[in-house]
Amino acid sequence: SAVISQKPSRDICQRGTSLTIQCQVDSQVTMMFWYRQQPGQSLTLIATANQGSEATYESGFVIDKFPISRPNLTFSTLTVSNMSPEDSSIYLCSVGVIGTGGRTVQGYTFGSGTRLTVV
């Protein structure tokens, strides 16, 4: 399965600033995703990162707050903009591997996450 490297692993940021998180995969993958995990909670999907086009955001998440780039099949970035303490969470990158039928994702792999604290 794909190996995902996420940077930084953790950061403490001042409110009002922005942080860009990088996700590097060791192989070309079709599907890349960004999740948020608030303290003590489950994972919530932020968006699907689309190569060469705008990301597809889930309800409650907007591009101005969480701009995403995906310039190629192995790399994506998530920016958390104009941060507030409520943005303190773990942000995780995930990739999906399409099955041989070419339509459904057969498996998902996750990075170790970026633990963000906003003060």
Add this chain to the structure above:
Amino acid sequence: TQLLEQSPQFLSIQEGENLTVYCNSSSVFSSLQWYRQEPGEGPVLLVTVVTGGEVKKLKRLTFQFGDARKDSSLHITAAQPGDTGLYLCAYAGFQKLVFGTGTRLLVSP
């Protein structure tokens, strides 16, 4: 409203005890997955159940998919401290993965 509700939310037990975690929904799914997440790591897939009534075993873990494919359970026999973590059920929607509310398990020696 979360599509997949897990219970209990938190479970603290002693080593050697048995436990069951439930994942419930009013929707029907073609399959459900179970993940475990340890502190500082991303979730790791444990199993995928695809057939109503299916039972899968992974060492001391037993997974069951409900007959109507609306719910699933995870049973752990003789829990060990290494079983500590966040257990998540999830369904693979159209090209995306959606998680349940999660069950945090703490197994003390």
